[in-house]
Structure formats: structure tokens, C-alpha cells
Amino acid sequence: MELLLYQSKVVEKLINRIHEDYHYILMTGKSGSGKTFTLKQLETELSREQYQVILFEGDYEYDDREYYPFKKALFLREDSTKKIIIGGVAEASKEIPVAGNIISYIIKSLVEKTTTHNLFLNNEEQNILAKLRQIIKKQHVVLIFDNIHWWDRRSLQLLKLILTNKEILNLDKLNNFSIVFSVTADQPALHTDLMNDIIHNVNCEEIIFPAIGLIEFKNALFNATLQSFSDTQVNLLYNLVNGHLQVFFEVINEINNHSFDFNATYENNKQYLSTVLEKRLKEFGADSTQILKALEYASIIGITFSVYELRNITESTENEIKKIIADTSKLTITEQTETFDYIRFSHDIIREIFKTKVEKYHTDYYNSLALCIKEIKPDQYLRRARYSIKCLNTENAVTLYMLEAVKQMRLYGKVLNTIYEEMYPLTNSTQREYLKLMQEAYNLYSKKEYKKASSTLNLILDIFPVEVLAERDILKIRCFSKTMASNEIQDIIVRANDIRKNNTFNGEKDIWERYSQVVMIGFAHLGEIKLAREIESDTLRSLSERLNYDDTANKRLNIIKRVSNSIHNIDVSAVFVKDAFVYFGNSLSGIRDIRQYYICLGNYTTILINQGAFEEAYNIAVCGFEIERNNRDIDFPRIQLIRNNYILAGYLSKNLNEDTCIQLYEDMLLEMPIISERLFYNSNLSIFWALKNNPRKAYDILHNEALLHYDMQEKEGLYQYRVVTNTAIYQYLLGKTDAALQQLDSIKDLTKRLINGSYFSKKNDLLIQLMKSGTVSTGKEWIKVLFAIQPTYQDLAWKYFGLGYAFMAVCNWDMSE
Structure with a gap:
């Protein structure tokens, strides 16, 4: 459909303002005047001029889905795995400054806080900003914020942050950037205070979007119908349309079909449109009832809705839904979107008409929708809570509000005040105390005060619904997983698994899956690999039931893949971790999820080191530093992990020497608290002193660190294996052969049950063989002694596992989303 003359003039005016470098433009007008269609035409015109244009759209029904305008614009339109990103990462690393600068950066970043903006961004916001940075790298950027009066509160808060801190996206450094706000003046705003605050704090050039004038209306009417009308008829039609183009198009259809009744009267254009739609649906005969029901359900989902949601709510077959969509598209009631399997109403006035019909039977409709969403998008607790309120199911609504509050603590750090205000009248003091304790526990967890967090969780009594208590226990297990696996933790994980096997948490799939994930990793830490694999399965x-329509399910699947080397050998985990690396790093517009990609990148370097691909691991680790430097407002998790892998890969690929590695480890350990992970880094540090032919210092470093926190009842085996093996080697190099052999003999059974146990067991046997034969070697030469008697074993991974010392390339097994 072509623009009408008055719309074309608005496009021309907007383009002129953008060419004149107006940074902020506010466009206001009445509903139905054609603003959204005009903005899409603006997007098309500017794209032809090589502008980078991003269109963000609000949806009245999506206030309960945080950051929806950003997610729809940045993520929902993407296909996964368009190209393999790994080669690109390796290439990108060549553009990063040489090793000397990297080492300087590592040291500086460990001592100083690398973040430049103290903005307290949550993970979702960090990911959105990182995505925006990737997209708007080039000059001439136009951001269009359509229907901003329908944006959810978190989206508006983030938008305000972006506009008041322009350096976040480097907008102030672009030669040309413009932001266009679009507001419908005669529609209610969801968060008027915040919207007005945003608009008033920037100096906007305001453009009033006009309604179609009488003369242009008369000309457009003739062009569309090729009929002449009397002035009385034109005035009647003009007043009926009342500036609403969707109604105008329906009038034209009626006239062209010879079915418009000039003698009929209507209270307003909405009543006329409703009458027309009813009449046209009846033309489908028996199918009209099914079509009407589907459209009524769709109307309470939102302007945009997924085919899958509609099929499940209406309990229709896929072919039935496709036919309904095809029929309604012919009637211009619905239209396809750019996102696969997503449909939208042609205009919100049409959605409103069908939603009005729902109100007569709203309990049945909303109850069906709530049950459907529980199955297909179970973590949308706020949406489900509001549906429960409409169904007068207050008790269920309270549980869902509590789950939503915990979800916001987990994902965003704290709960929106508006959510507390909404749920407060429905909750009692005991329920509010639960939420207070959960917030305290999450605050402590984020500060790495795991024991205090766990103690706080112990104050929550078993008096709440099982799904609410499960949230407490998930966090508690996550706290325990941060400490070295012991008998006490084993008892806790075993009890948790019994609960998991015998409880569906009232059918809450999201909770059951996250509960299963933490128990799986708990068993991995305990070395109970068989049980962990069963839970993974x-x-x-x-x-797998939701991968086609639930973004959370896809994300969770790939998080499981990125930790796969916790329970799978190198052959299997190499495939899975690479899959996750590609998924999180690869989309049409760049990295899909910056934090998850960063974690995957670190884990993938571990896989490459284990495979003996040291040079590639080194290059990819370097890219991790580049991601840090390009996103300085993101507090990336466990940055020491990628530094450890960089050091190992750098040395084993001959890019770093022993002295540099020692310096980096010592600087890293200076900033690290007494946590179990220190054992890995001190173990690696000790090896480099041994490589400098100083086994005494190597032994003292590792032995003294082990004394600080080493628990001989540790179940996992990863710590014990490194400590025992490396100190045994140092003992041997110091001439204490019997003590060394005794130590190695003590871990024979342990090596067999570790992941990649065949390599560890083989290595242990060879070390014993060498020591019994009295092999003479320096610490420097010891790294290659096993290759002299066993050059190859199984496959290329022996290049790493066959090294004389027990190095540790570290992975992040935290399954946080």
C-alpha cells in the first residue's frame, strides 16, 4: 500500500530533520492516523540512504514481558547459526595489540576496576546494550521508538539510562544520530510519569501527525473506488472514518464490494468496523465460529501473537490455524510479521474489537490462556498471575506473583516497586517475609558471601507452596556449589535429588528444570557422573518440548551444553561446548548474548587446550579480553578463568615464557579471596616454578595453599588430583622417590573416575613407571618426559593430557541465566 500525500509529507519532513542533524524528534497523533505505517516507510527510505535504522515497537498487552521492545527489535528476528563464528573470532584476534599490551591490560584489569560506568546494570540490560553497540558501530544511526506509551517499565528505565548517559552507546561520538519517538495522544499510557520524564529531558523537535484532510480524503476515495460521490456522501464517509485509516480501508472494501449501506447509522467508527468484520466473518459459514474464537484468544495475547500460542490455546490443529490465518489475512484482519511464525493484527483497533467480545466470557478465555502459557512459556509468571486475577483465582495469583518476584531478584537483582505495589494487597505478612529473606539472600549471593546467604535461606520455614520453597532450595544449592564438595554437601545433593524425582513442583517446568540443573552440577562436583548424566537427560x-517457541528453553539448552565437560569426556563435550559457543555468539547482528558468549568463550578455550589446539585457544582467549574492553560497563563473571586459560595456552603455544606466566599468576592471586578455585591457579603457578628448575618453591607454593582450605574428604577429585600429582612430581625432582610413588599410588582409583579418566589413569601409570625406573630429568625437561615413552595415546588430546605436569584449564560450570 502506498503512502497518502499527507503521510508522504511527514516522511519528507522527518528525513529533512534527520539530515539537519536533529537528535530528538517527537511525533504525536491520533490512533489510526497512519503513524506506524509512516515510520516503516521512513525506515525503508533511510535504509536506502545507508542509514542504520532500528525500529522498536511497544505492545499494550506486553507490559508483563520485560524489555519486550528491545528484545523484539534486537533478538526475535534472528536466525541462529547463519555462519560459523569461530573462524571470525580467530581472525579478529589478529587485530588486537601484541602480547606486551595484552599482558599490561591483564595486570591493570586485575588491580583496577575495569568498568567505566557505575550504572548497576542487570544482565539483561548489559546484553541489550552490548547488542546495540554491535549494531550501531557505523555512522548515521536512527533509532525509532514507536508506541513508546505502551512500553513496559523496565524498557523505559533502560531507555532513560541510555539517553542520560550517551557514552554508553557512544552516541555522542557518532557523526549523525537521530531518535524518533512516536506517541498516540488518544491512547492511555502504561507508565505516563516515566515516559514524560524521558521526553521532557531531551530537547525534542515536535511533529504533529495530521489526520487526513477532507480534500485528500475525497481524492483518495475516488482513486481507490473509481466512483464519484455527492458532497453529502463524502461528508458522511469522512465523519464516519474520523481520521482512522483502518476504518477508511474497510469503507473502501465495502464500497468496492457494493455492500456499503449509506442509510445505516453508527455511534462511531469502531462500531462500524465491528459490524463490518462480523458480517465478513459470517461469509465463512460454519468456519466463522472457529475463526472468531481464534481471533478473540489472539486479542488477549497482544497485537502480535505466535501461531504456536494460538494453536495450543484453541486446541486446534496446525492446519486449522494456518487456514484461519490465511483467511483473516485475506480480510486484512491479520498480517505476517518479519519474525517466523508470528502474526499481528492489522491495527490495534481491530484487536480491541475482538478483545471487547472476550469480556463477556473472560474467565474461560483467561483461564485457558493461563494454562496454555504455563505449558509453553512457563517462566512468564507475571503474565500468568494477571490472568489468574482475571479468573478470580487469587490464591494461585499470589504464588505466581511470588515466583515473579524471585525471578526478578535472580535476573535483575531486585523487584520493580510497581510489582510489589500490585501484589501487596493480596499477600500476608508471612509471604512478604519470605520475599524479604529471598532478596537478602540474593544480595549476599551476588557479593559472594555464600555462607551468609545460605544461613539467611535457612530462616525460610517449610510453610509455603512447594514451588515457592523450591526457589529457596535452588539458591541454597547454588551457594553450596561454590565450596569444595564434602560429605555434608553430598547429603544435601542426594536429598535434593530425591525431591526432584518425586515432585513436579505443581507442574512448574521452569522451576523443575532449574532445580534439576543445580542438582546435576552438584553431582558433577561430587564426581557422581552417572547420576549427573541421568539428570541432564x-x-x-x-x-525439548518447547524449543520451537520458548526462548528460555533454547537458552537453557545451550547453557547445559556449555557446561557439558563437567560430565562428558572431551570427545562429547568438544561438540556440545562448540555448539553453545556458536549459538550465543552467532546471529544476524552479532553476538546473541554477550555474557553467555563470554562464558562459552572461556569454556571453549578449555576444550581447545584439552584437545591440544594451543594456538587457537590462545587467540580466542585474546578475543575475550577484547570483549571486556569493548564492554567496560559489564561486570563479566570470573574473569580470572579466561586469564588462566590464556596463560596456559600462551605458554603451550610458545607465545609466553615462564617468567611472564609467573608474573601473571602472582598478580591474579593477589586479588583473589581464599576460595577453592585458588588451588587450581596455585597448582599451575607451581608448575611454572618447577619449569624454572625450582621444585622446592613449586612444592611449597602448592602444599601451603592446600593447607589453607584443602579437605581430604573432597568428593570431586579435580583438586585432589592436581595437588597429589604435582606435589608428587616435585617430591621426585627433590629426590624423595618413595614419597612421590606413595602419593601417586594413592590416587589410582581416583584417576579412573574423573572425566577423561582414561587419560588421567594412563598418565598416572606412566609417571609411576618413570619414577620406578629412576629417570633423571630437570624440571624444565619434565614437561615432555611422558612423550618419550608414550608419544601418542588415543587421539590428539594426548598432546595436553600427556604433558608431564597436571595443568588445569578451568571452566565455568555456573548455570546462571
Whole structure:
């Protein structure tokens, strides 16, 4: 459909303002005047001029889905795995400054806080900003914020942050950037205070979007119908349309079909449109009832809705829904979107008409929708809570509000005040105390005060619904997983697994899956690999039911893949971790999820080191530093991990020497608290002193660190293996052969049950053989002694596992989203 003359003039005016470098433009007008269609034409015109244009759209029904305008614009339109990103990462690393500068950066970043903006961004916001940075790198950027009066509160808060801190996106450094706000004046705003605050704090050039004038209306009417009308008829039609183009198009259809009744009277254009739609649907005969029901359900989902949601809510077959969509598209009631399997109403006035019909039977409709969403998008607790309120199911609504509050603590750090205000009248003091304790526990967890967090969680009594208590226990297990696995933790994980096997948490799939994930990793830390794999299999089966329509399920699947080397050998985990690396790093517009990609990048370097691909691991680790430097407002998790892998890969690829590695480890350990992970880094540090032919210092470093926190009842085995093996080697190099052999003999069974146990067991046997034969070697030469008697074993991974010392390339097994 072509623009009408008055719309074309608005496009021309907007383009002129953008060419004149107006940074902020506010466009206001009445509903139905054609603003959104005009903005899409503006997007098309500017794209032809090589502008980078991003269109963000609000949806009245999506206030309960945080950051929806950003997610829809930046993520929902993407296809996964368009190209393999790994080669690109390796290429990008060549553009990063040489090793000397990297080492300087590492040291500086460990001592100083690398973040430049103290903005307290949550993970979702960090990911959105990182995505925006990737997209708007080039000059001439136009951001269009359509229907901003329908944006959810978190989206508006983030937008305000962006506009008041322009350096976040480097907008102030672009030669040309413009932001266009679009507001419908005669529609209610969801968060008027915040919207007005945003608009008033920037100096906007305001453009009033006009309604179609009488003369242009008369000309457009003739062009569309090729009929002449009397002035009385034109005035009647003009007043009926009342500036609403959707109604105008329906009038034209009626006239062209010879079915418009000039003698009929209507209270307003909405009543006329409703009458027309009813009449046209009746033309489908028996199918009209099914079509009407589907459209009524769709109307309470939102302007945009997914085919899958509609099919499940209406309990229709896929072919039935496709036919309904095809029929309604012919009637211009609905239209396809750019996102696969997503449909939208042609205009909100049409959605409103069908939603009005729902109100007569709203309990049945909203109850069906709530049950459907529980199955297909179970973590949308706020949406489900509001549906429960409409169904007068207050008790269920309270539980869902509590789950939503915990979800916001987990994902965003704190709960929106508006959510507390909404749920407060429905909750009692005991329920509010639960939320207070959960918030305190999450605050402590984020500060790495795991024991205090766990103690706070112990104050929550078993008096709440099982799904609410499960949230407490998930966080508690996450706290325990941060400490070295012991008998006490084993008892806790075993009890948790019993609960998991015998409880569906009232059918809450999201909770059951996250509960299963933490128990799986708990067993991995305990070295109970068989049990961990069984839980992984159960969880994957649950996720597989929703992969086609639930973004959370896809994200969770790939998080499981990125930690796969916790329970799978190198052959299997190499495939899975690479899959996750590609998924999180690869989309049409760049990295899909910056934090998850960063974690995957670190884990993938571990896989490459284990495979003996040291040079590639080194290059990818360097890219991790570049991601840090390009996103300085993001507090990336466990940055020491990628530094450890960089050091190992750098040395084993001959890019770094022993002295540099020692310096980096010592600087890293200076800033690290007494946590179990220190054992890995001190173990690696000790090896480099041994490589400098100083086994005494190597032994003292590792032995003294072990004394600080080493628990001989540690179940996992990863710590014990490194401590025992490396100190045994140092003992041997110091001439204490019997003590060394005794130590190695003590871990024979342990090596067999570790992941990649065949390599560890083989290595242990060879070390014993060498020591019994009295092999003479320096610390420097010891790294290659096993290759002299066993050059190859199984596959290329022996290049790493066959090294004389027990190095540790570290992975992040935290399954946080």
C-alpha cells in the first residue's frame, strides 16, 4: 500500500530533520492516523540512504514481558547459526595489540576496576546494550521508538539510562544520530510519569501527525473506488472514518464490494468496523465460529501473537490455524510479521474489537490462556498471575506473583516497586517475609558471601507452596556449589535429588528444570557422573518440548551444553561446548548474548587446550579480553578463568615464557579471596616454578595453599588430583622417590573416575613407571618426559593430557541465566 500525500509529507519532513542533524524528534497523533505505517516507510527510505535504522515497537498487552521492545527489535528476528563464528573470532584476534599490551591490560584489569560506568546494570540490560553497540558501530544511526506509551517499565528505565548517559552507546561520538519517538495522544499510557520524564529531558523537535484532510480524503476515495460521490456522501464517509485509516480501508472494501449501506447509522467508527468484520466473518459459514474464537484468544495475547500460542490455546490443529490465518489475512484482519511464525493484527483497533467480545466470557478465555502459557512459556509468571486475577483465582495469583518476584531478584537483582505495589494487597505478612529473606539472600549471593546467604535461606520455614520453597532450595544449592564438595554437601545433593524425582513442583517446568540443573552440577562436583548424566537427560527431555517457541528453553539448552565437560569426556563435550559457543555468539547482528558468549568463550578455550589446539585457544582467549574492553560497563563473571586459560595456552603455544606466566599468576592471586578455585591457579603457578628448575618453591607454593582450605574428604577429585600429582612430581625432582610413588599410588582409583579418566589413569601409570625406573630429568625437561615413552595415546588430546605436569584449564560450570 502506498503512502497518502499527507503521510508522504511527514516522511519528507522527518528525513529533512534527520539530515539537519536533529537528535530528538517527537511525533504525536491520533490512533489510526497512519503513524506506524509512516515510520516503516521512513525506515525503508533511510535504509536506502545507508542509514542504520532500528525500529522498536511497544505492545499494550506486553507490559508483563520485560524489555519486550528491545528484545523484539534486537533478538526475535534472528536466525541462529547463519555462519560459523569461530573462524571470525580467530581472525579478529589478529587485530588486537601484541602480547606486551595484552599482558599490561591483564595486570591493570586485575588491580583496577575495569568498568567505566557505575550504572548497576542487570544482565539483561548489559546484553541489550552490548547488542546495540554491535549494531550501531557505523555512522548515521536512527533509532525509532514507536508506541513508546505502551512500553513496559523496565524498557523505559533502560531507555532513560541510555539517553542520560550517551557514552554508553557512544552516541555522542557518532557523526549523525537521530531518535524518533512516536506517541498516540488518544491512547492511555502504561507508565505516563516515566515516559514524560524521558521526553521532557531531551530537547525534542515536535511533529504533529495530521489526520487526513477532507480534500485528500475525497481524492483518495475516488482513486481507490473509481466512483464519484455527492458532497453529502463524502461528508458522511469522512465523519464516519474520523481520521482512522483502518476504518477508511474497510469503507473502501465495502464500497468496492457494493455492500456499503449509506442509510445505516453508527455511534462511531469502531462500531462500524465491528459490524463490518462480523458480517465478513459470517461469509465463512460454519468456519466463522472457529475463526472468531481464534481471533478473540489472539486479542488477549497482544497485537502480535505466535501461531504456536494460538494453536495450543484453541486446541486446534496446525492446519486449522494456518487456514484461519490465511483467511483473516485475506480480510486484512491479520498480517505476517518479519519474525517466523508470528502474526499481528492489522491495527490495534481491530484487536480491541475482538478483545471487547472476550469480556463477556473472560474467565474461560483467561483461564485457558493461563494454562496454555504455563505449558509453553512457563517462566512468564507475571503474565500468568494477571490472568489468574482475571479468573478470580487469587490464591494461585499470589504464588505466581511470588515466583515473579524471585525471578526478578535472580535476573535483575531486585523487584520493580510497581510489582510489589500490585501484589501487596493480596499477600500476608508471612509471604512478604519470605520475599524479604529471598532478596537478602540474593544480595549476599551476588557479593559472594555464600555462607551468609545460605544461613539467611535457612530462616525460610517449610510453610509455603512447594514451588515457592523450591526457589529457596535452588539458591541454597547454588551457594553450596561454590565450596569444595564434602560429605555434608553430598547429603544435601542426594536429598535434593530425591525431591526432584518425586515432585513436579505443581507442574512448574521452569522451576523443575532449574532445580534439576543445580542438582546435576552438584553431582558433577561430587564426581557422581552417572547420576549427573541421568539428570541432564531428564532436563533435556523437558526442554525439548518447547524449543520451537520458548526462548528460555533454547537458552537453557545451550547453557547445559556449555557446561557439558563437567560430565562428558572431551570427545562429547568438544561438540556440545562448540555448539553453545556458536549459538550465543552467532546471529544476524552479532553476538546473541554477550555474557553467555563470554562464558562459552572461556569454556571453549578449555576444550581447545584439552584437545591440544594451543594456538587457537590462545587467540580466542585474546578475543575475550577484547570483549571486556569493548564492554567496560559489564561486570563479566570470573574473569580470572579466561586469564588462566590464556596463560596456559600462551605458554603451550610458545607465545609466553615462564617468567611472564609467573608474573601473571602472582598478580591474579593477589586479588583473589581464599576460595577453592585458588588451588587450581596455585597448582599451575607451581608448575611454572618447577619449569624454572625450582621444585622446592613449586612444592611449597602448592602444599601451603592446600593447607589453607584443602579437605581430604573432597568428593570431586579435580583438586585432589592436581595437588597429589604435582606435589608428587616435585617430591621426585627433590629426590624423595618413595614419597612421590606413595602419593601417586594413592590416587589410582581416583584417576579412573574423573572425566577423561582414561587419560588421567594412563598418565598416572606412566609417571609411576618413570619414577620406578629412576629417570633423571630437570624440571624444565619434565614437561615432555611422558612423550618419550608414550608419544601418542588415543587421539590428539594426548598432546595436553600427556604433558608431564597436571595443568588445569578451568571452566565455568555456573548455570546462571
